[in-house]
Amino acid sequence: MTISVIEPHGFCAGVTAALKKALSLAATRRNDSNPQALKPSNPFLYCLHELVHNEIVVEELKKRGFAFVENLAEIPDGATVLFSAHGVAPQIREAAKARGIRVVDATCPFVERVHKAAREFAAKGLRIVVIGHPWHIEVKGIVGEVEEAVVISNVASAREFCAATADTNACLGVVSQTTMNADEVADIVAVLKTRFKVETTAEVCNATKLRQDAVKAFGGDAVLVLGSASSSNTARLCECAPCRAFRAGTMDEVKLLDFSGVTHLGVTSGASTPEEFLKAAVAWLRGERT
Numbered sequence: 001m002t003i004s005v006i007e008p009h010g011f012c013a014g015v016t017a018a019l020k021k022a023l024s025l026a027a028t029r030r031n032d033s034n035p036q037a038l039k040p041s042n043p044f045l046y047c048l049h050e051l052v053h054n055e056i057v058v059e060e061l062k063k064r065g066f067a068f069v070e071n072l073a074e075i076p077d078g079a080t081v082l083f084s085a086h087g088v089a090p091q092i093r094e095a096a097k098a099r100g101i102r103v104v105d106a107t108c109p110f111v112e113r114v115h116k117a118a119r120e121f122a123a124k125g126l127r128i129v130v131i132g133h134p135w136h137i138e139v140k141g142i143v144g145e146v147e148e149a150v151v152i153s154n155v156a157s158a159r160e161f162c163a164a165t166a167d168t169n170a171c172l173g174v175v176s177q178t179t180m181n182a183d184e185v186a187d188i189v190a191v192l193k194t195r196f197k198v199e200t201t202a203e204v205c206n207a208t209k210l211r212q213d214a215v216k217a218f219g220g221d222a223v224l225v226l227g228s229a230s231s232s233n234t235a236r237l238c239e240c241a242p243c244r245a246f247r248a249g250t251m252d253e254v255k256l257l258d259f260s261g262v263t264h265l266g267v268t269s270g271a272s273t274p275e276e277f278l279k280a281a282v283a284w285l286r287g288e289r290t
């Protein structure tokens with residue numbers, strides 16, 4: 001089996017910057033004079049949600065003293081919290097400020113741009129549509145920017161929304177989660193435009209687009225996408241593959257995959273997947289087993 005590494009792959013600029021902030025905070029912790037804080041059972045560095053959706057990264061940060069929480073209420077007053085690359089709703093920022101929680105913000109600038117667009121569309125009186133998955137942390141943050149938003153995750157839902165909305169004079173302000181399938185975002189916008197006036201900034205971020213385009217252009221007969229099951233951009237890379245697609249989040253998972261019949265495998269990784277994992281997986285697949 002021929003193994004090709006698909007380029008570009010792996011960490012995007014947003015993830016790299018978020019990790020840099022996390023590691024710099026962890027280094028501060030080691031220098032702290034408060035011995036209580038050095039106990040792993042009493043971490044004083046918190047991250048609201050996974051910094052990025054990758055278990056290898058999260059486990060490494062836990063070792064460096066981070067506690068990952070899903071709710072601001074789990075963080076003691078006066079502690080330090082890192083906001084993940086996916087961004088947070090303004091209500092969370094206000095609540096942290098009110099409780100004296102020190103915030104280090106790792107929100108990706110591309111996500112911030114989507115928040116800004118949603119605010120601006122709302123200020124113009126447009127009805128806000130967010131193209132994305134309603135359960136995704138990034139989408140929750142965007143929705144929190146406006147009083148009311150409709151979340152649409154696929155073309156079928158876009159058609160249903162068109163059919164169910166009586167006011168055809170409504171003007172929509174459409175934004176998108178940054179890690180959606182680029183083609184699907186364009187298709188959803190096209191459906192909405194058949195029925196409404198639409199102002200839109202809806203598109204995926206450049207890193208997502210480049211990684212998806214590279215997978216679509218791969219000419220082999222199977223693609224292995226390395227990344228966590230919880231990673232949206234990893235899942236979308238699997239969807240984009242023009243051939244069979246496999247996914248693995250750890251080396252153990254790679255070793256369980258059955259590549260029978262595959263002659264040319266392309267290997268790529270999600271925007272939150274460490275390069276060391278890809279290198280180890282490729283070496284193993286090429287038979288360099290120690």
Ligand code: SF4
Nearest residue numbers: 012014108110178205
């Ligand atoms: S995938 Fe895009 S939006 Fe998300 S962190 Fe990376 S660059 Fe930022």
